[in-house]
Amino acid sequence: MNGCLNQRLLAAVLASLLAGPACAQREADPLLQADEEQLAEDSQAVRDAIQGVQEIFDQIWIPRSRYTNSPHTREAFRSVVSEVRKATVEVRSGGRRVAFGGIVGPDGWVITKASLIRGPVTCRLKDGRELDARLVGVDEPTDLAILKLEAKALPTLALSKAGVNPEQFVALQTQQETEADGVEQEEPAAEPPSLSTLQAGDWVATPGLTRDPVAIGVVSVLPRLIKPRPGLLGIKMDIKSTQAGNSSVLVETVTPDGAAAEAGMLNGDRILSIDGQPTRNSQELREAIMGQNPGDRVEVAVERDGKPLRLLAILHGWDTIPEGLRTSAERRAHYQNNLGGKLSERRFGFPLALQHDTPLEANECGGPLVDLDGRVVAFNVSRAGRTESYALPVDLVKGRLFDLMSGRLAPATAK
Amino acid sequence: MYSIVRSAIKVLFAVLAVLCLLGSGLQAGEPIDLPKALQEAVATGTLKSVDQLRLLQQQVRQVVAAGRPVTVAVELNDSVGSGVIISADGLVLTAGHVCAEPNRKVWIRFPDNTRVEGRSLGVNHGLDSGLVRITEKPPKSQDPQSQEGDSESDGDESAWPFVPLAEEGVGPGDWVVGLGQPNGFVKGRTPPVRLGRVLYMKDDMINTDATLVGGDSGGPLLNLRGEVVGIHSKIGEKLSSNYHVPVAAYRREWDRLLTGRLTGVPEGEDPKDWRPQLGIAVRLSGESVIVTQVFAERPADSAGVKPGDQLLELAGETIDSPRQLSRLVQQQEAFDRVPLLVMRDGKQVELKVWLGRASVDYPGAALVQEGR
Numbered sequence: 151m152n153g154c155l156n157q158r159l160l161a162a163v164l165a166s167l168l169a170g171p172a173c174a175q176r177e178a179d180p181l182l183q184a185d186e187e188q189l190a191e192d193s194q195a196v197r198d199a200i201q202g203v204q205e206i207f208d209q210i211w212i213p214r215s216r217y218t219n220s221p222h223t224r225e226a227f228r229s230v231v232s233e234v235r236k237a238t239v240e241v242r243s244g245g246r247r248v249a250f251g252g253i254v255g256p257d258g259w260v261i262t263k264a265s266l267i268r269g270p271v272t273c274r275l276k277d278g279r280e281l282d283a284r285l286v287g288v289d290e291p292t293d294l295a296i297l298k299l300e301a302k303a304l305p306t307l308a309l310s311k312a313g314v315n316p317e318q319f320v321a322l323q324t325q326q327e328t329e330a331d332g333v334e335q336e337e338p339a340a341e342p343p344s345l346s347t348l349q350a351g352d353w354v355a356t357p358g359l360t361r362d363p364v365a366i367g368v369v370s371v372l373p374r375l376i377k378p379r380p381g382l383l384g385i386k387m388d389i390k391s392t393q394a395g396n397s398s399v400l401v402e403t404v405t406p407d408g409a410a411a412e413a414g415m416l417n418g419d420r421i422l423s424i425d426g427q428p429t430r431n432s433q434e435l436r437e438a439i440m441g442q443n444p445g446d447r448v449e450v451a452v453e454r455d456g457k458p459l460r461l462l463a464i465l466h467g468w469d470t471i472p473e474g475l476r477t478s479a480e481r482r483a484h485y486q487n488n489l490g491g492k493l494s495e496r497r498f499g500f501p502l503a504l505q506h507d508t509p510l511e512a513n514e515c516g517g518p519l520v521d522l523d524g525r526v527v528a529f530n531v532s533r534a535g536r537t538e539s540y541a542l543p544v545d546l547v548k549g550r551l552f553d554l555m556s557g558r559l560a561p562a563t564a565k
Numbered sequence: 566m567y568s569i570v571r572s573a574i575k576v577l578f579a580v581l582a583v584l585c586l587l588g589s590g591l592q593a594g595e596p597i598d599l600p601k602a603l604q605e606a607v608a609t610g611t612l613k614s615v616d617q618l619r620l621l622q623q624q625v626r627q628v629v630a631a632g633r634p635v636t637v638a639v640e641l642n643d644s645v646g647s648g649v650i651i652s653a654d655g656l657v658l659t660a661g662h663v664c665a666e667p668n669r670k671v672w673i674r675f676p677d678n679t680r681v682e683g684r685s686l687g688v689n690h691g692l693d694s695g696l697v698r699i700t701e702k703p704p705k706s707q708d709p710q711s712q713e714g715d716s717e718s719d720g721d722e723s724a725w726p727f728v729p730l731a732e733e734g735v736g737p738g739d740w741v742v743g744l745g746q747p748n749g750f751v752k753g754r755t756p757p758v759r760l761g762r763v764l765y766m767k768d769d770m771i772n773t774d775a776t777l778v779g780g781d782s783g784g785p786l787l788n789l790r791g792e793v794v795g796i797h798s799k800i801g802e803k804l805s806s807n808y809h810v811p812v813a814a815y816r817r818e819w820d821r822l823l824t825g826r827l828t829g830v831p832e833g834e835d836p837k838d839w840r841p842q843l844g845i846a847v848r849l850s851g852e853s854v855i856v857t858q859v860f861a862e863r864p865a866d867s868a869g870v871k872p873g874d875q876l877l878e879l880a881g882e883t884i885d886s887p888r889q890l891s892r893l894v895q896q897q898e899a900f901d902r903v904p905l906l907v908m909r910d911g912k913q914v915e916l917k918v919w920l921g922r923a924s925v926d927y928p929g930a931a932l933v934q935e936g937r
Binding site for chain 2: 215217218222223225226229350351352353372535538
């Protein structure tokens with residue numbers, strides 16, 4: 151607000167500076183009072199000056215209401231998110247929100263983004279309660295996690311067939327064919343037409359606990375496979391490790407501030423395995439890491455001074471690698487993508503995700519994404535770039551719920 | 566100033582009208598109707614109800630349906646940007662920094678991963694505007710209706726799908742749709758749709774909050790009628806710093822763009838590397854200047870100059886010595902189109918040369934054709 155005032159003041163000062171000389175000149179010469187032509191010219195000069203100032207003013211002071219994500223536009227979505235926000239939670243850690251989540255079972259089941267959960271977390275509900283949450287399951291491919299709260303009769307998200315997956319699209323086409331063939335249509339019109347027709351360009355809103363959505367956007371691309379981009383451990387391997395007959399990879403240098411350094415790895419450590427998968431040479435180590443995403447947690451078994459040791463490393467993306475180690479193309483892409491918001495660390499590698507242009511903060515992922523009819527169509531899973539956020543289609547999430555709740559996907563813990 | 570723009574617009578419309586006639590049974594290229602209820606809703610500055618949001622959504626769907634199939638990737642040897650087809654005969658608007666210089670071979674890749682060949686025409690580096698022409702013939706229309714249409718063309722004529730250029734510029738607060746093909750074709754990905762509003766605009770720049778990323782450069786900014794209002798150019802630190810070159814700026818120098826002229830040089834480049842060039846070697850034989858070598862795929866070669874030709878006039882000026890020829894060439898602009906009069910087998914032949922530029926990597930001996 152302060153900045154706004156300063157800008158207004160600046161514009162006003164500029165206006166008086168530019169308009170001033172033109173007026174002063176006219177007052178100084180009484181002859182001009184009679185000269186209509188000169189008068190017209192003068193007022194033209196004043197008009198030009200005002201227009202010039204107006205232009206500068208327009209450029210530096212843009213009314214808040216003009217932005218797509220202005221409170222004014224988001225307010226129009228109030229009724230759209232009114233139901234879903236009742237079953238939306240804030241996942242909190244250390245006194246701040248780390249993610250959103252959605253209640254999927256009335257007795258305290260909450261789905262959220264797994265890689266944002268580090269250490270003990272609580273969930274804040276719409277009614278103001280803040281409850282301890284237990285991490286029950288983690289699904290690596292989708293980066294989903296299930297949390298359990300000690301609560302009863304909570305409002306839950308209606309995970310209807312919101313149908314944004316390609317399979318339904320195919321089904322629809324088949325149906326059209328049979329209609330064209332003149333086959334009788336006894337099937338009842340099961341869903342309102344818009345249910346299965348979410349299209350690129352359609353509005354999507356991300357609810358929080360507040361009345362209005364935290365951010366809005368449109369569908370950029372319908373769900374597709376998002377390929378993984380390998381995570382980085384941040385070590386330089388000893389060249390001799392490439393030779394056959396080894397049983398481990400020797401760490402020549404640990405990159406400062408890299409994932410390995412954060413995990414406590416030291417120069418001279420020998421890496422025996424990654425997540426239990428033996429790494430006898432550099433090739434095997436590379437393969438073990440390549441399969442992982444930035445933000446993934448891996449258990450690294452190392453040997454130091456003849457003693458075995460287990461380290462837990464959270465892989466980095468290439469953007470956290472020191473400047474000098476990146477190619478110019480990588481630097482450019484990283485620079486451009488980071489203009490305008492902090493990106494999710496785990497942001498690529500999903501079996502199926504819808505791309506939308508909502509400018510989410512990294513800690514606004516994990517919760518439901520709704521369409522203009524207020525239906526949950528997907529769950530926000532990452533802010534992946536300057537223009538792109540990804541969300542897992544609701545059908546994909548529904549398909550993972552049982553396994554996540556069953557305890558079969560209990561998270562790995564460092565020992 | 567205003568009248569210049571006006572007349573440029575008129576000229577362009579004449580051009581477009583002719584282009585429209587060329588295409589038979591044209592479905593694409595028509596502006597989309599803007600329902601009155603939506604016009605009224607957006608005129609108030611902010612959308613206030615779900616009904617208004619829905620009206621806008623229905624409109625955006627149509628804009629996407631019209632604009633997405635003609636949003637292309639513009640591929641050069643080592644880089645890829647975006648572009649949009651704006652005429653039935655295959656003109657593609659893009660950003661100046663995407664094609665870098667006129668008369669370069671480019672590939673135009675459609676969202677379905679098919680690609681066609683094209684050539685860059687005019688480039689303006691000050692403005693960051695660029696034009697490309699698809700050099701391949703458009704595919705024959707699959708639509709039976711267009712075959713039986715009352716078009717006067719012979720039925721062999723077919724047209725590239727395209728979106729029209731907007732007649733009017735944008736205003737602050739206007740809703741706009743951004744499309745592009747960042748990083749070129751990506752399997753399973755259609756050109757990503759962005760929605761935003763015009764925050765501010767001036768003669769040579771539109772600022773919106775429809776977000777862009779690197780490879781979007783050259784992609785279209787569309788209004789709610791599905792018309793091109795701007796071409797993506799650059800971004801800044803803030804998420805709201807997305808800049809587009811207005812279509813009016815393309816129109817102001819349409820002639821230069823269409824004839825493949827170069828304005829300015831790419832940022833950070835030495836203008837010395839952008840001097841005009843013919844691409845021949847000559848010798849003085851008595852009073853005549855005779856061509857001894859024609860460098861392959863250089864301007865003179867493309868214009869049809871042959872070793873042994875006697876050079877008479879360039880751009881209307883008599884050529885009487887190699888030194889004077891070189892001076893004459895330097896007086897032209899790189900990528901200007903100049904008449905060249907030569908004497909060949911006792912006959913005067915008038916050629917038109919699309920000048921190139923003298924690059925650092927002047928072709929070596931391998932590319933040189935021997936003189937007669």
